[in-house]
Amino acid sequence: MCLGVPMKILSRDGDTIVAEVDGVQKEASVMLLGEEVGVGDYVIVHAGFAISRLDEEYAQETLRMMKEVFAPEDMR
Numbered sequence: 001m002c003l004g005v006p007m008k009i010l011s012r013d014g015d016t017i018v019a020e021v022d023g024v025q026k027e028a029s030v031m032l033l034g035e036e037v038g039v040g041d042y043v044i045v046h047a048g049f050a051i052s053r054l055d056e057e058y059a060q061e062t063l064r065m066m067k068e069v070f071a072p073e074d075m076r
Contacts, residue, residue, distance in 0.1 A: 004046035005066075006059035009039050019045055021063065 007019035007026065015031045030037055030050045037043055042059035043050035054062070 002046065004044040004051060006042055006054055006062050007045045008059070009037060009041050009043060012038060017043075017050060019043060019050070 005021055007021045007028075009017050009019050010025065011018045012030070015029050017028050017030055017037070018025055019028055020026075026045060026048075028043075028045045028048055028050050030043070032049050032051055033043070033053065035053055037050065037053055042054040042056055044052040044054060
């Protein structure tokens, strides 16, 4: 199963961004996006590519739900 994860952009250099979620940083390409993104924006990162831009509220809610779904049974 592959999963796209909402991440916050920390830096951008050309088509390459560094994005972060829960302290984990990842490089990704923005070459597939049809819109401009910059530092502070939230994007869905999948397989090394930013594939969609999100507003912060939607990104935070998605991350909350992902944590709930993927938490071990005894942590729910």
